[in-house]
Amino acid sequence: QVLLQESGPGLVKPSQTLSLSCTVSGASITSGSYYWSWIRQPAGKGLEWVGRIYTGGDTDYNPSLKSRVTISVETAKNHFSLSLASVTAADTAVYYCAREAPYLRWHATDFWGQGTLVTVSS
Amino acid sequence: DIQMTQSPSSLSASVGDRVSIPCRASQSISTHLNWYQQKPGNAPKLLIYAASSLQSGVPARFSGSGSGTDFTLTISSLQPEDFATYYCQQTYTTPRTFGPGTKVDI
Numbered sequence: 001q002v003l004l005q006e007s008g009p010g011l012v013k014p015s016q017t018l019s020l021s022c023t024v025s026g027a028s029i030t031s032g033s034y035y036w037s038w039i040r041q042p043a044g045k046g047l048e049w050v051g052r053i054y055t056g057g058d059t060d061y062n063p064s065l066k067s068r069v070t071i072s073v074e075t076a077k078n079h080f081s082l083s084l085a086s087v088t089a090a091d092t093a094v095y096y097c098a099r100e101a102p103y104l105r106w107h108a109t110d111f112w113g114q115g116t117l118v119t120v121s122s
Numbered sequence: 123d124i125q126m127t128q129s130p131s132s133l134s135a136s137v138g139d140r141v142s143i144p145c146r147a148s149q150s151i152s153t154h155l156n157w158y159q160q161k162p163g164n165a166p167k168l169l170i171y172a173a174s175s176l177q178s179g180v181p182a183r184f185s186g187s188g189s190g191t192d193f194t195l196t197i198s199s200l201q202p203e204d205f206a207t208y209y210c211q212q213t214y215t216t217p218r219t220f221g222p223g224t225k226v227d228i
Contacts, residue, residue: 037218047158047166047209049218062217063123096165100213107213108156108171115165 002026004097004113012091012120018084022097022113023077030055030075035100037109038071038082040093048093052100053080087120094118124148124212128221135200135226143195143224145210150190154214157186157195160223161206169208170195200226 008020022036029036037052051061053071061069070083084091094115101110125148135141145155153173158166168177170186173193183198197204205228210221 046222047211047220049220051217060216064217098165100218103171103175106154106172106175108168108177109158109166109211110168110177112165112167 002099002111004099004111006095006097006113006116008116008118010117010119012087012118013122014088014120015086018082018087018091018118018120020082020095020097020116020118021079022081023079024099025078027099029073029078029080033102035060035107036071036073036080037098037100039096039098039109039112040091041096041115042090042093050082050084050095089120092118092120123217124151124215124219126210126212126219126221128208128210128224130224131222132225132227134228136228137200137202139200141197141200141204141226143197143208143226145188145193145195145221147191147193147212147214151212151214153189154212155186155188155193156211156213157184158209158211159204159206160209166209197226 003025005023012018035052038050053059068085073080096115098109098112127146155173157170160166174186207223207225209223
């Protein structure tokens with residue numbers, strides 16, 4: 001069983017940088033053909049894919065956020081992180097970390113963290 | 123980006139009903155389509171991957187069909203625990219994109 005747990009500040013001021021970590025247990029984030037992802041959901045709205053990092057270190061980001069987002073891995077702690085710069089109220093959301101796994105030639109997000117609410121407000 | 127649409131945004135049903143939830147992609151995605159269930163306050167849960175493959179542990183009353191641009195999630199006999207919001211997601215390319223969701227309520 002793979003468990004993911006988000007952590008980080010619940011309140012960030014406008015124009016500052018949002019920083020979250022995701023601790024993974026039950027799997028090594030440097031092994032296997034997995035992508036470690038961030039997905040967010042504003043209150044009462046749908047899901048928005050933020051980006052992902054491969055076990056090999058390659059990253060993909062949503063073009064709508066690309067200039068502001070960085071996803072990185074800290075292998076010693078078996079966790080990966082999200083950094084989102086120059087935040088505004090539109091970045092207020094529940095942020096989920098998750099694992100995207102290969103199913104033969106398909107992919108699906110099979111394990112999710114519980115989510116953490118980040119509010120952007122002064 | 124590939125746009126995913128789901129209509130209706132909500133539907134009402136009763137326990138025991140057969141429910142079909144459609145999803146459409148803005149371009150062909152073959153069978154690179156997943157379905158997730160989300161209940162209030164919870165993370166999404168993977169139900170179906172590759173358009174029609176049932177995720178381990180998911181009840182057999184859930185099924186998926188379709189390819190190309192048109193897909194359907196079917197619940198053969200709705201149970202009380204199935205009242206939730208259902209999202210489709212394409213994994214044909216990045217950025218991954220989700221449909222806006224269909225809420226199934228009583």
